[in-house]
Amino acid sequence: xxxxxxxxxxxxxxxxxxxxxxxxxxxxxxxxxxxxxxxxxxxxxxxxxxxxxxxxxxxxxxxxxxxxxxxxxxxxxxxxxxxxxxxxxxxxxxxxxxxxxxxxxxxxxxxxxxxxxxxxxxxxxxxxxxxxxxxxxxxxxxxxxxxxxxxxxxxxxxxxxxxxxxxxxxxxxxxxxxxxxxxxxxxxxxxxxxxxxxxxxxxxxxxxxxxxxxxxxxxxxxxxxxxxxxxxxxxxxxxxxxxxxxxxxxxxxx
Amino acid sequence: xxxxxxxxxxxxxxxxxxxxxxxxxxxxxxxxxxxxxxxxxxxxxxxxxxxxxxxxxxxxxxxxxxxxxxxxxxxxxxxxxxxxxxxxxxxxxxxxxxxxxxxxxxxxxxxxxxxxxxxxxxxxxxxxxxxxxxxxxxxxxxxxxxxxxxxxxxxxxxxxxxxxxxxxxxxxxxxxxxxxxxxxxxxxxxxxxxxxxxxxxxxxxxxxxxxxxxxxxxxxxxxxxxxxxxxxxxxxxxxxxxxxxxxxxxxxxxxxxxxxxxxxxxxxxxxxxxxxxxxxxxxxxxxxxxxxxxxxxxxxxxxxxxxxxxxxxxxxxxxxxxxxxxxxxxxxxxxxxxxxxxxxxxxxxxxxxxx
Numbered sequence: 001x002x003x004x005x006x007x008x009x010x011x012x013x014x015x016x017x018x019x020x021x022x023x024x025x026x027x028x029x030x031x032x033x034x035x036x037x038x039x040x041x042x043x044x045x046x047x048x049x050x051x052x053x054x055x056x057x058x059x060x061x062x063x064x065x066x067x068x069x070x071x072x073x074x075x076x077x078x079x080x081x082x083x084x085x086x087x088x089x090x091x092x093x094x095x096x097x098x099x100x101x102x103x104x105x106x107x108x109x110x111x112x113x114x115x116x117x118x119x120x121x122x123x124x125x126x127x128x129x130x131x132x133x134x135x136x137x138x139x140x141x142x143x144x145x146x147x148x149x150x151x152x153x154x155x156x157x158x159x160x161x162x163x164x165x166x167x168x169x170x171x172x173x174x175x176x177x178x179x180x181x182x183x184x185x186x187x188x189x190x191x192x193x194x195x196x197x198x199x200x201x202x203x204x205x206x207x208x209x210x211x212x213x214x215x216x217x218x219x220x221x222x223x224x225x226x227x228x229x230x231x232x233x234x235x236x237x238x239x240x241x242x243x244x245x246x247x248x249x250x251x252x253x254x
Numbered sequence: 255x256x257x258x259x260x261x262x263x264x265x266x267x268x269x270x271x272x273x274x275x276x277x278x279x280x281x282x283x284x285x286x287x288x289x290x291x292x293x294x295x296x297x298x299x300x301x302x303x304x305x306x307x308x309x310x311x312x313x314x315x316x317x318x319x320x321x322x323x324x325x326x327x328x329x330x331x332x333x334x335x336x337x338x339x340x341x342x343x344x345x346x347x348x349x350x351x352x353x354x355x356x357x358x359x360x361x362x363x364x365x366x367x368x369x370x371x372x373x374x375x376x377x378x379x380x381x382x383x384x385x386x387x388x389x390x391x392x393x394x395x396x397x398x399x400x401x402x403x404x405x406x407x408x409x410x411x412x413x414x415x416x417x418x419x420x421x422x423x424x425x426x427x428x429x430x431x432x433x434x435x436x437x438x439x440x441x442x443x444x445x446x447x448x449x450x451x452x453x454x455x456x457x458x459x460x461x462x463x464x465x466x467x468x469x470x471x472x473x474x475x476x477x478x479x480x481x482x483x484x485x486x487x488x489x490x491x492x493x494x495x496x497x498x499x500x501x502x503x504x505x506x507x508x509x510x511x512x513x514x515x516x517x518x519x520x521x522x523x524x525x526x527x528x529x530x531x532x533x534x535x536x537x538x539x540x541x542x543x544x545x546x547x548x549x550x551x552x553x554x555x556x557x558x559x560x561x562x563x564x565x566x567x568x569x570x571x572x573x574x575x576x577x578x579x580x581x582x583x584x585x586x587x588x589x590x591x592x593x594x595x596x597x598x599x600x601x602x603x604x605x606x607x608x609x
Contacts, residue, residue, distance in 0.1 A: 009532075010436070010494045016443030036535050057432075059535045081436040100439035150567040153593065160593035162562055164573060 002118065003031040004051035007040035007066070008079065009058045013100065017053060017079065020104055025111045037061025044070050051114060053098075056080045068132045075117060077110055149199035152180060154187040161187070165204070169234055170214040170241060171196055183236065206250050208232060208243040222251050269324050278316060285312040303357060310353030315345030315379070331395075335387060342383040346376050418581055422517050425574065429466055437490050444493075455493050461486040477544060477551070478510040480519050487520070488540070491527050498537025499527070509544040512551050512607055515582060521571040522555040522601045529568045530559020530598055538598065550604050558598040562591070572601065579603060 004021070008014045014033050021028055031047035034040035037060040044052055044066075052074050054063035067076045078097040096110050152163045163182060172179045173193040180187050191199075197207050207213045208230075220233040222243060230243030230251065243251070289304035322341040328334035437459050444452030465483040481503065488501050523540065531538045538558035545552050562568045572591065579587040588604040 009498075010440065011496050012440050012443045012447070012493065015447065016439075019446070038535070057532075059533045059537075081432055081439060100435060101442035102439075151562040151591075156592075162591040162593060162599065164576070164591075166573060167576070 001029050002027065002051065003029050003047050003049045004053065005032045005034060005040060005043045005047065005049045006030060006053045007034035007037070007043075007058065007063065008053075008055035009035050010055070011035070013055070013079075017102060020102060020107050021053075021111075024104060024108050028111075037063065037066045040066050041069060044074055049074060050118065051075045051077065053077050053079055064132065064136050068136055071132055075114060077114070148201045149196070152189060152191075154180060154189055156187070163187070165200060165215075168215050169218045169237060170212060172241075173211045206247070208241060208247045208250070210244065212241055214241060269320070274320055277320065278313065281312040281316045282309065285309045288312075306356050306360075307350075307353040310356065311346060311349035311379075314349030314352060315342055318342070318345035318348065331391060334391065335384075338387045339380060339384060343376065343380055346379045350375070415581060418577060422574070422578055422581075425517060429463065436494060440490075440494055451493065455490060458486040458489045462490065474513045475516050476510065477505065477512050477514045477519075477553075480514050480516065481505055481510070481542075484520055484523050484542070487523065488527075495532070495537055498534075499531055499540075500538075501540040501542070504541070504543040506544065506546075509546050509551060512546070514551065514553075514605070515578075517578060518575055518603055518605070519553060519555070521575050522603070525569055525571040526555055526557035526559060526599070526601070528571075529566055530557040530561070533566070534560050546607065549607055551607050552602065552604045554600055554602050556594055556598065556600040558594065561593060561597055561599055575601075575603065579605065 006014050006017050006021075008017070014035075018030055018033070021030065028051075031049055032043035034043050035058075037058045039060075040052065040054060040058075040063075041061065043049065052066070052070060054066055054076060056063040056078055057080075058066075063078055063080075067078070070076070076096075079100060079102065080097060081100045096113055098106060098110060150165055152165060152168070153160050154163055155161075163180060167182045167184070169181045169183065171193060172181065177188040178191055178193060178196065180189055193207070193211055193213060196205075196213055200213065204216055205213050206216055214232065214234070218234045218237075220235045222230045222232050225231050228245055230248050232241040232243050234241065285308040286305065288308045289301060292304045292308070293301045318341040319338060322337050326333070326337050328337045437455065441452050441456050441459070444455060462483060465479070465486075485503070488499070492499050492501070519542075523542065526540050531540070541554070541556045543554045543556075560566050576589045579589045583605055586606045588602070590602045592600045592602070594600045
């Protein structure tokens with residue numbers, strides 16, 4: 001008996017796929033239904049399933065992440081609602097995929113393919129995990145979003161306010177705290193300028209002084225002072241910010 | 255300022271009767287002051303002589319200047335300069351002759367004006383005039399430049415504003431394909447198992463689509479209309495997510511009819527679902543509360559989702575709402591994001607109520 005699991009966070013879609021599978025492949029045993037990625041991973045393991053139907057977008061672990069972990073032991077069929085990248089990637093590669101809503105005709109093809117593969121070898125084709133790794137990297141490894149600081153928590157009375165870094169004009173550090181200056185006001189955070197410099201997107205934020213990081217999009221102009229330092233003027237702000245000599249090179253192309 | 259001869263000039267001098275009279279009056283007053291000063295500094299002549307001479311100089315120069323500006327209408331800085339100097343030169347000579355003639359006819363002539371003194375006076379007048387003209391031209395040019403910079407800045411701000419508004423119009427009409435196909439898949443699967451719910455879902459989708467697409471026109475919508483669309487959206491999501499999603503509305507009667515532009519509330523709700531609850535294994539709850547307070551409509555969208563972090567930046571929806579409130583209301587509107595305890599976020603928009 002061949003065992004399969006169906007993983008989808010949407011209950012209706014799970015049961016629908018199960019019903020369809022029962023019609024086109026009655027001999028297949030659906031050993032488990034998973035509502036999220038971690039459950040799916042567990043089920044493949046406990047039931048020793050040979051086939052996994054995985055929804056790509058699931059809470060916890062995504063279908064792609066699950067597949068990356070089980071691809072050596074299990075034939076994976078992705079079930080996706082709509083995903084340009086994924087569909088395009090799978091079209092070129094050996095991994096099978098189904099687009100929701102799944103039709104009986106299309107599912108029959110997939111079942112045929114699966115039966116073929118199961119007959120020739122009981123393990124998935126080699127190279128599947130490499131393909132998956134590549135797809136994963138393409139889908140999720142968008143370099144600009146890689147762990148960059150986007151929201152800053154600031155204490156306001158008894159609540160924590162979230163400020164988007166895009167709203168910040170500049171950061172200026174005191175000895176202990178860092179001042180976050182936005183058009184709407186100022187607040188203090190505990191993060192140091194050093195930490196911020198590492199976490200902020202260097203395309204959007206420049207450190208211009210030991211104690212100052214500025215939002216590049218807010219810069220109006222910079223003038224050289226007589227002492228060789230720079231004086232930065234911001235849009236819609238009265239105060240100017242000093243630029244140390246060591247950071248002046250940032251403004252060479254401006 | 256090496257472009258001074260090339261750039262064009264618009265002095266914008268109106269040759270109206272009123273304006274000319276005003277200038278002549280100023281010159282008269284100045285002439286009286288000069289006559290007083292001369293009388294105080296020098297014992298040689300009496301006040302009346304000084305007054306007549308200074309008025310003759312002043313009025314003749316001023317009239318010559320106005321006349322020649324009107325006649326030649328100089329369009330270049332250098333030609334303007336030349337016209338003014340020539341006018342002043344002529345004006346001084348004419349003024350001096352006229353003044354002397356008046357003095358003589360009144361028999362007030364005192365000591366004669368030697369030729370040397372005349373030359374000195376003309377040169378001095380020309381020098382002062384050149385300096386004065388240069389000063390005023392430079393100031394005018396600087397002001398013109400400042401104005402054009404300001405105009406450029408305003409123009410740029412307007413272009414940005416239009417671009418932003420266009421972006422929102424596009425966003426408004428946009429329906430996420432992922433959402434659409436997921437909903438349709440659910441409808442397909444429900445047709446066999448639970449046709450009544452499938453039908454309800456399809457009706458909700460229709461309601462959602464109709465409002466999204468119809469709103470491409472920038473019409474004034476009300477909070478109630480917005481809430482209809484949001485409830486359609488949440489009903490659909492409820493079928494998809496089942497137990498993982500619950501929601502509640504608290505829209506008091508005195509707020510429902512208040513106008514609320516589209517693309518403010520709906521993105522907050524969609525963000526809460528997409529980035530807060532959908533990726534959370536246990537799901538959670540969304541509460542929408544409206545209230546009016548001192549001329550402001552305040553709406554809270556609170557969820558118990560994942561909250562925002564570097565790993566969950568929350569999409570562009572929240573940024574868009576912030577930008578849009580700023581665009582629509584400037585300082586009068588407010589958008590705040592608070593962390594909800596123990597998890598999730600509370601997004602609040604406050605917009606002024608216009609009657």
